[in-house]
Amino acid sequence: MSETAEKFETAMSVWKQWQEAPWGRLRYAIAEANLLRHFGERAGEPLRVLDLAGGDGGDALSLAARGHHVTIADHAPAMLAAATERAAAAGLTDRIACVEADVNALPAGIARGEFDVVLCHNLLQYVDDVRRTLAASLAPLRPGGLFSVMAINRHSAPLTxxxxxxxxxxxxxxxxxxxxxxxxxxxxxxxxxxxxxxRHLSDLGCQDLCHYGIRSVCDYITDDARKHDPAFYDGLERLELALTARHPYMHTARLFQLTARKHLR
Incomplete structure (x- = not known):
């Protein structure tokens, strides 16, 4: 195994551990809860979801389990392979498709896909041109469709x-x-x-913007061992759900999540 491959394999192992840790579980649980707020009357029908930089399917599998059809687009083959394995293990192969692609160079079929929901979670901190990436992410979304973007909150860095x-x-x-x-x-x-x-989303024509905080308190509790206790974790998740849309806590949460509707033509 090459040094680069070994480094990535190690990172994948650490990433899996992070996802299964309390702070990783909270990231996915709160993000999904915020999304479901906006599904409204269509919550019970299958939606077409595009998960950009969706990695190994952390968001996608949960949505697929709810009956939605999810396309994961990611540039890392190892991540997509892991997503495919997870989908098969969960019996969700028929609801999850994986495409190797960069968000700024999506295949034509996806770029004009008219998706009902597009996720752009934990990508913006890695790109050079945020405005370009947001525009490319919105392109596959149908008019009136739901867009969700998540990133590390700069306001949280000094507190962390x-x-x-x-x-x-x-x-x-x-x-x-x-x-x-x-x-x-x-x-x-x-x-x-x-x-x-x-501001970028508003300039790109998005409407009905909502601001949420993810891990509003979790990252500022220094006793990480306590978070593994099931009862404590349950209480922490309830508190995080109560704070996610409450001012001023979303402003200092470790992550921010914004939802918006693409403008109607």
Whole structure:
């Protein structure tokens, strides 16, 4: 195995552990709950969902289990292979399709797919041109369709450094930079705020924008071991659901999620 392949395999293993940890479970549970708020009368019918940079299917499998048809587009073959395996294990192969593609170079059939829902979760921090990526993400969505974008919240960076790492100098520095780094995938990140992305979405013609916070308190509780206790986790999830759309907590949550409707022609 090459050094690059071994590094990615290790990252995949860490990623799986992260997904199964309380903070990973919260990320998916709260995001799905916020999405379901906007399905409305169509919640009981199969929807066509496009999950951009959907990785190994963390969001897709849950939506497919609810009866929706999900296309995962991702540029990493190993992630798509993992998604395919997870779909097969869950008996959801007929509801999940995987396509190797970059969000800014989607195949014509997907780019003009007229999807009911498009997800763009945890992608923006990795791209150079946010406006271009958002425009490309909205292109496959039918008029009036639901768009959901999620990213690391820049406002949370100083708090994370101060509360979790007890590094006051790093917290002070984080106030004046949008740059960060992820150890899991050894990648540079550009952090954004919900206010910044909201302006882009409004300029691109989106309507009915809603702002949610994900992990509003979880990341600021330093006793990670306690979060594995089932009773404590249940209480934490209830609190996170209560805070997700409540001012001012969404502004300092570790992640922000924005939902919007694509403008009607």
């Amino acid at each position: 450094a101060a509360v979790r790492e007890m590094d006051l100098a790093a917290a002070t520095a984080a106030l004046d930079t949008d740059q960060a780094r992820t150890q899991m995938f050894d990648s540079a990140l550009t952090l954004h705020t919900a206010e910044e992305i909201t």
